[in-house]
Structures are given as C-alpha cells and as structure tokens.
Amino acid sequence: MAIAKAERLMNLALCLMNTRRPLSKKELRESVEAYREAWQNGSEDAFNRMFERDKDDLRELGLVIDVDENSLDGELGYLARADRNRLPEIALDAEEAAALTLVARVWQQAKMSGAASGALQKLRAAGVPFAEAGTYSALEPRIPAREAAFEPLLTAARDRRPVTFEYRKAGAAAAEQRAVEPWALECWRGHWYLAGWDRDRQDARVFRLSRITGKVRSRSGAFTGAVPEHVDVRAYVATFAGEGATATATVRLRRGAGFPLRTKALETRRVDETWDELEIPYGYGLGAHLAEFGPDLVVLGPDDLRADVIDRLRAVAGLEATAAVTLTGAATEGAQA
Amino acid sequence: MSNAIDQTRRMLSLVTYLRERPGAEVAEVARAFGITERELIGDLNVLPMCGTSFRGGDLLDIDTDGDRIWWHNVDDVAQPLRLAADEATALLVAARAVAGLPGLRERDREALTRAVAKIENAAGDSAEGSARVGVTFEAESHVFADIDRALSEGRRLWLRYYSHGRGGMTEREVDPIRLVTEGHTYLEAWCRVSEDRRMFRLDRVAEIKVLDTPSDPPRLEPRDLSGGLVNPSADDPEVVVEVGPGGRWVAEYYTHDSAQELPDGGLRITLRSADPSGLRPLALRLGRDGRIVSPPELAEQAAAAALEALAGYPEGRA
Numbered sequence: 001m002a003i004a005k006a007e008r009l010m011n012l013a014l015c016l017m018n019t020r021r022p023l024s025k026k027e028l029r030e031s032v033e034a035y036r037e038a039w040q041n042g043s044e045d046a047f048n049r050m051f052e053r054d055k056d057d058l059r060e061l062g063l064v065i066d067v068d069e070n071s072l073d074g075e076l077g078y079l080a081r082a083d084r085n086r087l088p089e090i091a092l093d094a095e096e097a098a099a100l101t102l103v104a105r106v107w108q109q110a111k112m113s114g115a116a117s118g119a120l121q122k123l124r125a126a127g128v129p130f131a132e133a134g135t136y137s138a139l140e141p142r143i144p145a146r147e148a149a150f151e152p153l154l155t156a157a158r159d160r161r162p163v164t165f166e167y168r169k170a171g172a173a174a175a176e177q178r179a180v181e182p183w184a185l186e187c188w189r190g191h192w193y194l195a196g197w198d199r200d201r202q203d204a205r206v207f208r209l210s211r212i213t214g215k216v217r218s219r220s221g222a223f224t225g226a227v228p229e230h231v232d233v234r235a236y237v238a239t240f241a242g243e244g245a246t247a248t249a250t251v252r253l254r255r256g257a258g259f260p261l262r263t264k265a266l267e268t269r270r271v272d273e274t275w276d277e278l279e280i281p282y283g284y285g286l287g288a289h290l291a292e293f294g295p296d297l298v299v300l301g302p303d304d305l306r307a308d309v310i311d312r313l314r315a316v317a318g319l320e321a322t323a324a325v326t327l328t329g330a331a332t333e334g335a336q337a
Numbered sequence: 338m339s340n341a342i343d344q345t346r347r348m349l350s351l352v353t354y355l356r357e358r359p360g361a362e363v364a365e366v367a368r369a370f371g372i373t374e375r376e377l378i379g380d381l382n383v384l385p386m387c388g389t390s391f392r393g394g395d396l397l398d399i400d401t402d403g404d405r406i407w408w409h410n411v412d413d414v415a416q417p418l419r420l421a422a423d424e425a426t427a428l429l430v431a432a433r434a435v436a437g438l439p440g441l442r443e444r445d446r447e448a449l450t451r452a453v454a455k456i457e458n459a460a461g462d463s464a465e466g467s468a469r470v471g472v473t474f475e476a477e478s479h480v481f482a483d484i485d486r487a488l489s490e491g492r493r494l495w496l497r498y499y500s501h502g503r504g505g506m507t508e509r510e511v512d513p514i515r516l517v518t519e520g521h522t523y524l525e526a527w528c529r530v531s532e533d534r535r536m537f538r539l540d541r542v543a544e545i546k547v548l549d550t551p552s553d554p555p556r557l558e559p560r561d562l563s564g565g566l567v568n569p570s571a572d573d574p575e576v577v578v579e580v581g582p583g584g585r586w587v588a589e590y591y592t593h594d595s596a597q598e599l600p601d602g603g604l605r606i607t608l609r610s611a612d613p614s615g616l617r618p619l620a621l622r623l624g625r626d627g628r629i630v631s632p633p634e635l636a637e638q639a640a641a642a643a644l645e646a647l648a649g650y651p652e653g654r655a
Binding site: 062088104141257299315317 | 340341342343344345346347348349350351353354357369370371383384386387388389390397416417418419420421422423424425426427428430431432434435438440441444445448449451452455456458459461463466468469470471472473474475485499504505506515516517518519520521540541543562563565582583585586589601602617618619620621622623624625628639640642643644645646647648649650652653
C-alpha cells in the first residue's frame with residue numbers, strides 16, 4: 001500500500017528540521033520510506049517529481065527550506081534551519097486570545113479556513129492561552145469566497161504573478177480574455193473584487209470575481225509595473241452600487257412605503273394623506289432600484305431618471321419602448337441584496 | 338489532496354503541543370485543535386511512522402490508549418513553527434475584518450486590535466501579503482446593541498421590519514437565535530407570527546424593543562449556511578427567470594438551482610422561493626433586461642403593478 005501523503009510530508013519536514021547540515025536528495029531518499037518506495041517501484045523521475053512537489057507543499061505550510069549549493073560536493077543540500085523556522089515569542093493575554101477565537105471560523109472557504117485554523121494551532125502549540133469556549137456575543141461573522149477564481153487569484157497576488165482569464169463585463173453578451181497583474185482582493189457586501197493592472201488596456205481595473213468565467217491561468221514573467229501602496233477597491237466598487245452620489249433626485253413616495261429610501265433620504269416632506277416627497281442621493285443604478293417600488297413611487301426628477309424608470313415599467317407592463325427613451329440597461333447592478 | 342496538507346500542518350503543531358503535555362487527554366487535545374477524537378487518533382496513528390530516519394529507528398515514540406497520549410522519546414524537533422504567508426493572511430484579514438465589525442463589544446475590539454498587532458509582529462514577512470486582501474462588513478449597528486442584549490439575557494424582541502418582497506412594514510415578536518454577518522448582518526430568529534425560523538436583515542429593522550418575555554425558540558439544529566444565508570428549501574415553489582446579458586447579475590445575487598446559458602448571452606435561471614410573490618421587486622427591477630417565465634401569476638402581478646405605477650406618469654402611459 002502506498003504511504004499516505006501526510007506521513008511522507010511529515011517525515012520530510014522532520015528530517016529537514018532535525019539536521020544541522022544540509023541533506024542531499026539521496027540521503028533524504030534513504031531516510032524517508034515513501035521516497036525509497038517511489039524510487040524502487042517507480043523511477044528516479046517519479047521520486048524527483050514527488051520530492052519537488054513535497055518541498056513546495058512544505059513551503060506553503062510556512063517551512064523555510066534552504067538550498068545549499070556548496071557543502072555537498074556539487075550536489076544540492078536541503079535543510080530547514082531552526083532559527084529561521086521558529087515562531088518568535090508571542091505573548092497574548094487571555095483576553096486577546098479569547099478575541100482571536102472569534103476569528104477562527106470566519107472563513108467559509110476551504111483553503112483560507114484551513115490556513116486560519118493552522119495559524120491558531122501553531123499559536124496554541126506555542127503556548128497562547130486559548131480558552132475552551134468564549135463568552136462572546138452570539139455573533140458569527142462569515143467571509144464567503146464561493147467564486148472559483150478566488151484561490152488562484154489570491155496566490156497570484158501573493159506571488160506577484162500575472163494572470164489571464166475570461167471576463168464577462170456587466171451587461172456584455174460575451175466574455176473576453178483579459179491579461180492582468182493582480183494587486184489586491186477586496187470583499188464587499190459578500191462579493192469579491194480584484195484590482196490590478198490590465199495589460200492590454202494599460203490601466204488599473206477592478207474585476208468582479210463572479211464574472212470571471214473559466215480558469216484563471218498564471219503567466220510566467222514578472223509584473224511590468226509597481227504595485228501601488230494603497231489600492232482602494234472599495235471606493236471604486238461602492239460607486240457602482242450607487243454610493244458616493246453627488247446628485248440628488250426627487251421622488252413621491254406612498255406614506256409607510258419604501259423604508260430603505262427613507263433611511264437614505266436627505267429630506268422628507270409630507271404632501272398629503274397618501275404621499276411624501278423625498279430628496280434622495282442619485283447614484284449609479286438608482287433607476288433600477290426605484291422601479292422595484294412599483295406604484296408606491298413616482299419619480300419627479302431629474303428627467304433622465306424619470307425616463308429610465310418609465311422605460312423599465314413599460315417593459316414589465318409589456319408595452320413598447322417609447323421613442324424618446326433611448327437609455328439602455330446600463331444601470332443594472334445596483335445595491336441589490 | 339488539501340486534506341493531507343491540513344493534516345500535515347496539524348501534526349506539526351501537535352508534536353509541539355504534546356511535547357509540553359505528557360499524558361494529555363485525547364478529548365482535550367481534540368477540542369484544542371478543533372478536530373474530532375477520531376481525526377486525532379488518525380493523526381496519532383501516523384505520527385509513530387514519522388521521524389528523522391526510518392532505518393535508524395529514529396521515529397516518534399508517541400502512543401495512546403485512546404484516553405491519554407504519551408510521547409516517550411521527546412526531543413527538540415518540536416519547536417513552535419513560524420506562520421506561513423497564507424496562515425498569517427487568513428488570520429490577519431479575518432481578525433481585522435472582525436475588529437472593524439460595527440456592534441462588536443468595545444472590549445473585544447480593543448483586545449482583537451492588540452492581538453492583530455502582536456501577530457503582525459510575530460509573523461514578520463509572512464504578514465506582508467495580508468495587506469493585499471481586505472474584507473469590509475457593513476455598518477448597520479443601530480439595532481445591534483439591543484439584539485446583543487436580548488441574546489445574552491435570553492429575551493424576546495419586538496421588531497418593526499421592512500419586508501422587501503411585500504414592500505411594507507410588518508410588526509412581529511421574535512426569539513433571537515444568533516447574529517450572522519456575511520456582507521450585511523442578519524438576525525436569525527424564531528418568528529412567533531410565522532412559527533418559523535427567519536433571517537432579518539439589520540438594516541431593514543425600523544424599530545426594535547427588548548421585551549420582558551423570556552425568549553423561547555424551539556431547539557433546532559443550527560442551519561447549514563455554506564450555500565449562502567438565503568437557502569430555499571427543496572419543496573419551495575420554482576421560479577424561472579430569463580434574463581439578457583444586462584440581467585446576468587440575478588445569478589450572482591440569488592441562490593439558484595441552475596443557470597443555463599442562452600444564445601443571446603443571457604441566462605435562464607431556475608430558483609426557489611417560499612413566497613414567489615416576494616420576488617415582485619425583482620420582476621419590476623428587471624425592465625428590459627429580463628422577464629419572469631414562471632410562475633405566470635408573478636409575471637402578471639408585476640405587469641399589473643407596472644401599469645398601475647405608470648398611471649403616475651402622464652407621458653408614460655400607452
């Protein structure tokens with residue numbers, strides 16, 4: 001029976017951590033049973049591939065593996081030096097440790113959740129006094145990452161590797177290929193966005209991960225430009241959710257209806273028994289949002305917003321578009337929940 | 338194979354942990370590592386096969402009687418290991434997001450902020466990548482304190498709540514179960530009106546009162562939220578929406594059973610809803626970007642509502 005991968009990785013790690021001098025590949029092959037098996041039953045090649053993969057996996061787990069080119073007579077030597085792999089002293093008091101346990105189950109994505117528990121396990125092993133159960137607010141913050149592109153983009157941003165992917169812009173009929181140097185990932189209102197340098201457009205761009213179709217492929221070579229110190233993905237994305245508006249609109253709203261609009265209103269005037277008049281911020285996607293309120297709302301101005309809402313309502317009512325209305329569905333992705 | 342990675346990671350910490358605790362109890366160690374006893378026993382079966390040289394017999398002599406764990410040849414292989422870049426990123430990003438959570442108790446926020454600084458320090462280079470990932474939770478704190486109090490004191494809540502589907506306010510008494518934040522913050526509660534478990538979005542709570550009545554939600558299995566917070570049940574009526582390219586966002590925002598590509602670049606989306614008429618706002622919003630295929634009553638309701646709304650616009654009528 002083949003030896004399980006975890007056992008093999010563990011053995012390699014222990015060998016590399018427990019040596020004072022660099023070990024050659026041959027020595028490691030003699031010391032780790034799984035390698036010996038692979039070499040005997042397979043080939044030199046099979047063993048080499050396995051060894052390379054395992055080293056990469058251990059590095060992903062945080063092990064610093066030094067490669068020594070000199071001491072072993074032309075052969076490469078490997079070791080994980082204790083001083084480079086030790087966690088520095090970390091003195092968390094009970095309160096700080098308890099607060100961290102709030103964080104343990106936040107990630108809803110397998111790799112990040114594994115990494116977060118791995119970090120807490122290391123801290124626990126290092127003596128951080130985590131209590132058995134917290135006395136916390138019954139609050140469960142969750143960071144979702146259901147988008148398939150999340151993991152490859154996170155790794156690419158970490159390693160500063162350019163990527164290509166098929167991307168379907170909002171409202172576009174087809175996806176197109178984009179070549180991007182990924183800078184930063186941001187989660188807002190439960191959705192992930194990528195900011196990066198678009199190589200073809202020669203400009204910074206923000207992408208919504210759910211609109212990436214197909215695989216994220218990493219490309220060889222380095223970034224062509226510097227990564228900005230601070231990337232404000234959030235401000236950019238918020239604009240397209242209708243936030244940060246500078247214009248205002250006036251609507252008539254049935255009394256008692258449209259609570260979300262009322263909380264945003266800059267001014268509310270009572271018109272009569274049935275209607276109020278509201279002054280609201282007019283940002284991207286407002287027309288689509290206002291159409292949701294149906295007969296509870298009438299847009300008084302500005303004219304383009306009024307025309308947009310009329311056009312939407314006519315479409316739903318099964319009426320032809322009016323000639324005057326030439327707006328297309330640009331505003332379709334507002335702050336919908 | 339990510340399981341092997343997680344298991345290796347865990348075993349590396351496990352040896353460090355066991356080193357300091359001769360005779361550690363299986364149950365306690367499993368709890369400390371957030372795994373089942375079965376998983377721990379699995380690890381303990383692997384560890385004696387590990388060591389620096391299988392030929393020299395230099396293996397970890399760790400054994401268990403199923404109750405306690407003994408390590409007979411403790412050596413100094415087991416130093417606490419530095420955090421990997423992904424570990425530091427996962428922990429720091431989550432910790433910063435939680436520390437910024439509106440409504441978090443101030444003491445917790447301060448403790449978490451201090452912990453973040455210490456971890457950044459201990460992680461060194463590994464912490465760098467965490468600056469490239471950000472998570473923001475929405476600020477919806479005006480009712481948070483009352484809910485938190487109701488939860489900790491075990492009391493019922495009265496809510497005036499905006500129902501998005503019906504477009505109006507509802508008043509109800511609920512027994513709070515937990516608060517869940519994913520983008521927005523939601524209160525999961527047992528609704529005494531519908532006699533059912535419901536999710537209430539905090540920014541739609543117009544008014545709240547903590548009642549003197551003790552909260553008494555039925556004992557329920559925690560709901561599995563892995564597919565999203567809004568998880569329609571399989572018996573809920575089916576709704577079919579066809580959208581053009583401009584309406585593809587529907588598939589991003591609504592949990593759905595299927596989304597089938599259409600030749601024009603649009604989608605045919607099949608979803609479920611306990612109350613399809615609650616999707617009227619969606620039907621109205623779609624405009625020319627899509628239409629409700631079924632149930633037909635929903636399409637009719639939306640069309641009627643649109644016609645009625647058009648009455649408010651002299652220039653918009655037929």
